[in-house]
Amino acid sequence: MELLCFEALLEVAGLVHGASAVFVVKNGNGTACIMADFSATFLTSYDTRSGPQNKSFELPAGAEVSNSSSCGKENASDSSLVITFGRGHTLTLIFTRNATRYEVQLMRFAYNLSDTDTFPNSSSTGVKTVESATDIKADINKTYRCVSETQVNMDNVTVTLRDAAIQAYLSSSNFSREGEDPAEAPAPTVGKVPSSLRVGSSRVQGKAGGPSAFFMDPAVFRYNVSGSNGTCLLASMGLQLNVTYRTVDNKTVTREFNVNPNKTTFGGNCSATLATLELHSENLLLLALQFVMNESSSRVFLQGVQLNLTLPDAKEGSFTATNSSLRALQATAGNSYKCNAEQRLRVTSSFSLNMFRVWLQAFRVDGDKFGPVEECRLDENSMLIPIAVGGALAGLVLIVLLAYLIGRKRSHAGYQTI
Known part of the structure; x- marks a missing residue:
């Protein structure tokens, strides 16, 4: 929640x-x-x-x-x-x-x-x-x-x-x-915010004790795209836009905006090797995620991201970014990609797409069900940390026990039984 x-x-x-x-x-x-x-x-x-x-x-x-x-x-x-x-x-x-x-x-x-x-x-x-x-x-x-x-x-x-x-x-x-009231943190100064986006955070730089940033994760929502052959894309995730732009008063700011499912419609299209999810709202003119399937390797991945966003306080009045050469969120065709950890996908130097609690599958989707899961490396690493800590503690206990036994044996070496 x-x-x-x-x-x-x-x-x-x-x-x-x-x-x-x-x-x-x-x-x-x-x-x-x-x-x-x-x-x-x-x-x-x-x-x-x-x-x-x-x-x-x-x-x-x-x-x-x-x-x-x-x-x-x-x-x-x-x-x-x-x-x-x-x-x-x-x-x-x-x-x-x-x-x-x-x-x-x-x-x-x-x-x-x-x-x-x-x-x-x-x-x-x-x-x-x-x-x-x-x-x-x-x-x-x-x-x-x-x-x-x-x-x-x-x-x-x-x-x-x-x-x-x-x-x-x-x-x-x-x-x-x-x-x-759970909102104990002071709200940052964010200017005029698009009604279809929630403010995630405002990056504030300054001395300690100054304004603090207010963070909140985006809402997770289930999206799907269907074609003549059924569902080609199934995704459950929360999306956040991290953009850097110049304001009307000529300042460079970096802000994060949560995509609000309540104000957003979605659609897309399907083909044999291309599946596109498109999100639209009043100010989010377009957020397109383009997935492709490499038929020779049977690998599916996010190849393209396109953003067209209206920002009333931006000097240009809008913000655009595109990248069609990504290889992110990879999985084998027929499997689903899952990552509970937050992922920050760098699209351009001024735009990153932050993704939360991602579970998605493109191509070879069976109705509305995700296929076998392939975990992301971030989740795998988070599981390895407690295992490594547990192994280190077990090793330390073993070393202490051996030292104790050796010390005890030496303490008896100088005595004879009467």
């Missing part, structure tokens, strides 16, 4: 969302044990007869607290808030606590693909359920508050909460006056 609570972001990005609603769970005595006030947006993709379709929808004003919600036993064990809306859609927040803290241990979303109003032309029916752990937590008797966004990624569904005030295990039937 990725936590994105950046108070200034709503103003600079001009985000619009639906009205918030207050949801209350009460025990048998009529005392509230859970209160939640937020608006929510759901973003997912689903299959239609004409190919994958993106769908974004809001939590409606008519959403209700289900009778299956619970305060737990004596307000001390796991409790849950279950919200129902539409034709069979359910959002569940499951809380747990210890002596000092409580948290939303799990968020679960069940959506009904048979709801033709929400999912028109869906090729599947029935209820699909996804879930994920979250970072929503606060001290007992304090309210979790996040003015901007709290984002939870669950498989191919992204749930974004806004203007959130959430509290469980209440001591009174109202929100605590004390709040806990």
